[in-house]
Amino acid sequence: MxxxxxxxxxxxxxLAISLGLLALAFLLTTIRIILGPTLPDRVLGLxxxxxxxxxxxxxxxxxxxxxxxxxxxxxxGLVGFLATVAFARFILARGKTGxxxxxxxxxxxxxxxxxxxxxxxx
Amino acid sequence: MIADIxxxxxxxxxIAGSIFAAIAALGIIRLPDLYTRMHAASKAxxxxxxxxxxxxxxxxxxxxxxxxxxxAVFFFLLTxxxxxxxxxxxxxxxxxxxxxxxxxDEMPPLDVDEKDTATPAPEDGAMAERPT
Numbered sequence: 001m002x003x004x005x006x007x008x009x010x011x012x013x014x015l016a017i018s019l020g021l022l023a024l025a026f027l028l029t030t031i032r033i034i035l036g037p038t039l040p041d042r043v044l045g046l047x048x049x050x051x052x053x054x055x056x057x058x059x060x061x062x063x064x065x066x067x068x069x070x071x072x073x074x075x076x077g078l079v080g081f082l083a084t085v086a087f088a089r090f091i092l093a094r095g096k097t098g099x100x101x102x103x104x105x106x107x108x109x110x111x112x113x114x115x116x117x118x119x120x121x122x
Numbered sequence: 123m124i125a126d127i128x129x130x131x132x133x134x135x136x137i138a139g140s141i142f143a144a145i146a147a148l149g150i151i152r153l154p155d156l157y158t159r160m161h162a163a164s165k166a167x168x169x170x171x172x173x174x175x176x177x178x179x180x181x182x183x184x185x186x187x188x189x190x191x192x193x194a195v196f197f198f199l200l201t202x203x204x205x206x207x208x209x210x211x212x213x214x215x216x217x218x219x220x221x222x223x224x225x226x227d228e229m230p231p232l233d234v235d236e237k238d239t240a241t242p243a244p245e246d247g248a249m250a251e252r253p254t
Contacts, residue, residue, distance in 0.1 A: 062177060085204075089212070091209075
């Protein structure tokens with residue numbers, strides 16, 4: 001086997017592995033966003049989702065050759081940064097709501113349907 | 123020859139980057155409170171996506187694409203700590219509690235009322251009730 005054939009085979013294998021791992025990362029981050037339990041946890045999940053999406057765009061760009069998507073990755077990073085900053089300002093301006101579940105009730109058995117959800121959806 | 127070595131290096135980089143991203147997501151789901159989760163997401167997550175963007179920079183043929191991918195890495199490494207710091211500071215100032223197993227909290231309680239006069243409050247008195 002020549003080096004060229006080995007390189008192509010190895011790239012295909014690593015693309016498959018990394019797409020699977022990134023799908024796992026998407027799934028776990030989405031579970032954290034759904035479970036909550038507080039608003040900063042969900043904002044953190046959103047930030048993580050943005051960074052996983054940037055990595056996913058890079059892997060798709062290698063796989064298909066559409067490196068045009070790098071521009072979309074840059075724009076996504078900018079939008080994610082601005083969204084996180086705006087959410088941090090919102091958390092600071094909102095103050096602590098009375099019904100935020102404390103850490104003692106965490107982590108997974110509390111689905112986080114506290115009163116702080118009403119502040120987000122409105 | 124050089125292109126094949128670059129391909130192998132890019133494959134190693136995307137495997138390592140996706141492992142970092144998966145470990146960061148696992149940390150988000152498994153760690154006990156917001157601050158430790160933030161530690162997982164903002165460090166391992168940014169390293170993971172940065173490694174995958176560097177792999178794209180190695181693999182792309184045209185020079186502008188390579189430079190754009192490297193610029194994206196720099197931009198991402200600049201903004202990720204800032205957003206994580208802002209989010210952690212806001213959450214700490216508002217009073218989201220740490221994990222009960224935390225052994226040290228050296229940060230004094232932040233004063234939300236004085237710092238945030240520039241931002242209009244969503245309703246009156248929302249900023250007044252701040253836990254000690």
